[in-house]
Amino acid sequence: MLHQTTPFTWHFTCADRMGLSIRRSRFKGTFDLCHRTQVGEMCWETRTLSSHQTLEQAVTASAEHALVVCP
Numbered sequence: 001m002l003h004q005t006t007p008f009t010w011h012f013t014c015a016d017r018m019g020l021s022i023r024r025s026r027f028k029g030t031f032d033l034c035h036r037t038q039v040g041e042m043c044w045e046t047r048t049l050s051s052h053q054t055l056e057q058a059v060t061a062s063a064e065h066a067l068v069v070c071p
Helices: 055-065
Strands: 002-006 010-013 020-024 031-038 043-051
Touching: 020 055, 031 055, 043 055
Parallel strands: none
Antiparallel strands: 002 010, 010 020, 020 031, 031 043
C-alpha cells in the first residue's frame, strides 16, 4: 500500500517494501523508485533504483526490489 506524504512523494507502508519510495521528478516528469537507508544517527542516503513513465509502473517494479537488500 502507498501513502502520499508530499505532492511528489509516496512511501510504501507494507513491511516487505519498507525503505522504498516513489518520487515524481518535477524536471523529467518520471516516477523514480528509490531506496532509503540510514547511514548515521541523523543522516539518510537515498538511491534511485529505476525510473518509470507512470506511478503504476513504478509500483509494479517495486515488487522486484521488495525482498532485495541494498548494500
